[in-house]
Amino acid sequence: MPDGIDFKDLARRMDGAVNAFRHDIASLRTGRASANLLDPVHVEAYGASMPINQLATISVPEPRMISVSVWDQSLVQAVDKAIREANLGFNPIVEGSTLRIPLPELNEERRKELAKIAHQYAENARVAVRHVRRDGMEHLKKAEKEGEISQDEMHAQSERVQKMTDERIIAIDKLLAEKEAEIMQV
Structure with missing residues (x-):
């Protein structure tokens, strides 16, 4: 897209971070064999x-x-x-x-340890999504500075980038909550 930003590429990169997180938490032990x-x-x-x-x-x-x-x-x-x-x-x-x-039974201490690891994975995924957002915002600011897009267009597109980011963060938080419930289930 000559004026503005390639939203498909941003979405692909953000989804990649969410999928990497999904893969990371799948390898966490929950008491059931997998x-x-x-x-x-x-x-x-x-x-x-x-x-x-x-x-x-x-x-x-x-x-x-x-x-x-x-x-x-x-x-x-x-x-x-x-x-x-x-x-x-x-x-x-x-x-x-x-x-x-x-697979031995998970004790309470080990469950909390696994939940902490899941939280670390989630934070890494959130950071990755925010990095993609930052790249998109920098691209928009550069396009506006060079006169490729207007200030209004830049504002509208930056809101769209922020909305995409928020959706991915919510998806990460939802996956984390599901995994945490699965880990803590006795």
């Missing part, structure tokens, strides 16, 4: 650090159990070590090329 819980785990294999889902099949056979079937028998110990060192509080049980990971 294959996403192992997303942060990277295994040293074949001379590189690889995500666990590229080396094994992850399934959830029971509500409080994760099963990891390693494809290459020689990597079972490396996968076991990576899960233990990922600071997720998991203690895998090795059975051949399969690792069973029982």
